[in-house]
Amino acid sequence: MNPPSDSSPPAGPGPPSASLRLARRLARVESRGITSLDPAPPFWAEAEGVTVVDADGKRYLDFTAAFGVALAGHRPPAVVRRIASQASRLVHGMGDLHPPAAKVEFLEALAALMPWPDTRIVLGLSGSDAVEAALKTAFLATGHPGVVAFEGAYHGLTLGALAATHRERFRRPFTRRLANHVTFVPFPETPSEAEASLEAVARATSAPASPAGAVIVEPVQGRAGVRVPPPGFLKSLAEAARERGALLIADEIFTGMGRTGALLACSLDGMTPDLVCLGKALGGGMPLSACCGPADVMDAWPPSSGEAIHTSTFLGHPLSCAAGLGFLETLERERLAERAETLGREATAYLREAVGADVQVRGRGLMIGLGPVRAAAVAARALEEGLIVLPAGAAGKVVQITPPAVAEPGELRRGLEMLAAAVRSAG
Numbered sequence: 363m364n365p366p367s368d369s370s371p372p373a374g375p376g377p378p379s380a381s382l383r384l385a386r387r388l389a390r391v392e393s394r395g396i397t398s399l400d401p402a403p404p405f406w407a408e409a410e411g412v413t414v415v416d417a418d419g420k421r422y423l424d425f426t427a428a429f430g431v432a433l434a435g436h437r438p439p440a441v442v443r444r445i446a447s448q449a450s451r452l453v454h455g456m457g458d459l460h461p462p463a464a465k466v467e468f469l470e471a472l473a474a475l476m477p478w479p480d481t482r483i484v485l486g487l488s489g490s491d492a493v494e495a496a497l498k499t500a501f502l503a504t505g506h507p508g509v510v511a512f513e514g515a516y517h518g519l520t521l522g523a524l525a526a527t528h529r530e531r532f533r534r535p536f537t538r539r540l541a542n543h544v545t546f547v548p549f550p551e552t553p554s555e556a557e558a559s560l561e562a563v564a565r566a567t568s569a570p571a572s573p574a575g576a577v578i579v580e581p582v583q584g585r586a587g588v589r590v591p592p593p594g595f596l597k598s599l600a601e602a603a604r605e606r607g608a609l610l611i612a613d614e615i616f617t618g619m620g621r622t623g624a625l626l627a628c629s630l631d632g633m634t635p636d637l638v639c640l641g642k643a644l645g646g647g648m649p650l651s652a653c654c655g656p657a658d659v660m661d662a663w664p665p666s667s668g669e670a671i672h673t674s675t676f677l678g679h680p681l682s683c684a685a686g687l688g689f690l691e692t693l694e695r696e697r698l699a700e701r702a703e704t705l706g707r708e709a710t711a712y713l714r715e716a717v718g719a720d721v722q723v724r725g726r727g728l729m730i731g732l733g734p735v736r737a738a739a740v741a742a743r744a745l746e747e748g749l750i751v752l753p754a755g756a757a758g759k760v761v762q763i764t765p766p767a768v769a770e771p772g773e774l775r776r777g778l779e780m781l782a783a784a785v786r787s788a789g
């Protein structure tokens with residue numbers, strides 16, 4: 363047994379701030395292993411657009427979009443309006459038994475955006491849910507238990523998704539509980555690495571002991587530090603998977619719904635996947651995720667009769683579906699994908715100029731990584747100045763920015779200047 367926790371955040375000089383008081387209360391009620399409280403982080407009280415206000419009234423520019431969720435900004439008006447309207451009529455339904463009408467409306471709107479003529483969708487509440495649904499679908503469709511995933515991959519922390527997540531820090535405490543049907547192959551960033559990676563995929567998909575039913579890939583690796591594969595790789599990967607009877611799952615939970623400048627990042631490489639996982643931005647700030655695929659793949663699921671074999675209490679939650687409709691409305695009206703492309707190009711050009719040749723700036727659309735830098739120190743420095751950015755990558759050498767695509771050019775420039783200054787002083 364662990365000793366009783368004494369993880370109370372230390373006080374600095376002067377009276378404790380509202381955030382520090384909240385941190386102390388949290389330490390007494392939340393399990394360890396979740397919120398990092400030393401130093402006490404700012405606790406959020408309000409947010410709108412790109413701006414967040416903490417419990418002490420300090421304002422920040424949020425260049426993380428809160429883990430990539432607020433692509434349409436915090437509290438997008440169409441999302442707030444639809445949630446309020448839905449809440450005035452029905453807050454909770456019976457997802458797979460007496461489904462809320464909002465579920466149908468949302469599924470129709472999402473299916474219409476997908477690359478297949480006849481799309482079927484399994485909804486979830488978290489990205490991990492969508493990954494679990496995709497891995498189950500691939501197994502049902504192919505009968506093959508093996509999975510090929512990439513070094514550096516992050517697909518979530520539920521046990522099925524964690525088995526395909528590569529980072530040791532997340533896996534180590536649970537190693538003996540993780541299914542051992544996943545083979546990791548290198549994620550390429552150059553054409554020669556792509557060749558070696560495809561050869562590794564070919565070997566892994568045909569291993570006779572555990573033939574692969576799925577190859578799962580992030581079109582741009584996010585948490586690994588914004589790693590972009592070379593042009594053509596995703597297309598060749600899908601071909602390699604299909605040649606050996608495996609499905610290509612694109613985990614677009616971070617990259618999807620416009621973040622990288624296109625609705626789906628894999629379309630930038632001319633690749634149409636067999637299954638797509640969506641989450642984060644999809645719910646406009648509400649918990650909502652989806653595993654989408656063409657009917658001929660998704661119909662591997664047997665017809666539902668009586669008790670569903672894949673569901674959950676809150677599946678197709680009316681408030682999340684209403685929020686999702688608000689997000690899709692904003693995506694189209696505000697042309698979020700185009701804005702992500704334009705703003706991403708401008709941000710990348712500015713940063714390349716501002717941070718100097720020693721720091722590489724890479725990414726797609728509004729998913730940008732800078733490194734090598736002392737990422738935690740840069741993020742801490744930026745936070746002091748009122749800019750929220752995140753460290754990424756196993757070695758802590760990359761700072762990641764994924765700002766809302768509704769950022770005004772002036773807001774974007776102000777945040778980039780703060781970031782460049784933080785890199786110069788702490789990087």
Ligand SMILES: Cc1ncc(COP(=O)(O)O)c(C=O)c1O
Nearest residue numbers: 488489490516517518584615616
């Ligand atoms: C690519 C990718 N897949 C899956 C997940 C897991 O999503 P969630 O944290 O909502 O379960 C994440 C979260 O960061 C992600 O970036």
